[in-house]
Amino acid sequence: MNPVLQVKNLKKIYKVDTVETPALQGVSLEVHQGEFIALAGPSGSGKSTLLHLMGGLDKPTSGEVWLGGKRIDGLSRAQLSDLRLWNVGFVFQAYNLIPVLTALENAAFVLELRGEPREVRESKALGALETLGMKDFAHRRPNQLSGGQQQRVAVARALAARPKIILADEPTANLDSKTGLALIEHMRTLNREHGVTFVFSTHDPRLLERVDRIVRLEDGQIAA
Numbered sequence: 001m002n003p004v005l006q007v008k009n010l011k012k013i014y015k016v017d018t019v020e021t022p023a024l025q026g027v028s029l030e031v032h033q034g035e036f037i038a039l040a041g042p043s044g045s046g047k048s049t050l051l052h053l054m055g056g057l058d059k060p061t062s063g064e065v066w067l068g069g070k071r072i073d074g075l076s077r078a079q080l081s082d083l084r085l086w087n088v089g090f091v092f093q094a095y096n097l098i099p100v101l102t103a104l105e106n107a108a109f110v111l112e113l114r115g116e117p118r119e120v121r122e123s124k125a126l127g128a129l130e131t132l133g134m135k136d137f138a139h140r141r142p143n144q145l146s147g148g149q150q151q152r153v154a155v156a157r158a159l160a161a162r163p164k165i166i167l168a169d170e171p172t173a174n175l176d177s178k179t180g181l182a183l184i185e186h187m188r189t190l191n192r193e194h195g196v197t198f199v200f201s202t203h204d205p206r207l208l209e210r211v212d213r214i215v216r217l218e219d220g221q222i223a224a
């Protein structure tokens with residue numbers, strides 16, 4: 001079966017003025033349907049960069065990114081944003097919840113962007129909140145929820161859109177260890193019972209024990 005996501009010899013060099021930082025130096029990786037993968041490695045090893053490139057949020061300097069059998073690294077901004085809307089769920093700090101919207105409205109947000117009718121998006125969003133144990137909090141705004149509950153809403157938002165893959169950048173950062181582990185258990189359940197594919201970065205050794213596969217990055221390369 002084709003991988004859900006594949007990167008081939010991926011390189012990324014960031015340029016700030018005349019300073020070049022080689023963030024990825026030839027990374028190749030296949031992610032298959034239903035996998036639950038952690039990206040590990042020291043700070044600055046390229047985990048976030050790899051997640052951004054895999055989700056089409058940024059373009060590589062060279063190399064290939066394939067999502068669902070389609071090569072995406074050469075697409076235009078508009079094509080990429082459309083592709084993300086339909087195929088990828090993100091749980092990233094930069095995509096935090098919208099403060100003026102309730103948990104339900106946040107969870108339905110991607111579906112609203114897709115133009116789905118209100119009843120359909122509310123029913124899908126409510127279903128996703130329920131899966132994450134957040135149905136009773138559907139009408140609260142983010143500032144009325146704990147950090148762990150907010151992260152569960154962020155995962156519900158990604159899930160409600162039923163993407164091919166969910167990418168998460170340190171989803172348990174800023175959560176105490178108990179709440180972080182509970183979130184990971186929820187993600188694991190989504191993975192096992194609903195077949196949702198996950199790739200996420202983490203520094204937490206307790207989370208790394210719970211994954212199928214650990215991809216370790218060091219200096220922008222996959223460590224042997």
Ligand SMILES: Nc1ncnc2c1ncn2[C@@H]1O[C@H](COP(=O)(O)OP(=O)(O)OP(=O)(O)O)[C@@H](O)[C@H]1O
Pocket residue numbers: 014015016021022023041042043044045046047048049050201
């Ligand atoms: N937008 C950017 N502009 C310039 N350099 C960047 C940019 N983003 C990342 N870098 C550099 O690229 C390298 C890889 O960074 P990246 O954020 O991918 O690492 P990381 O493994 O996710 O780190 P952390 O665990 O601290 O989040 C680092 O040297 C970083 O300073």
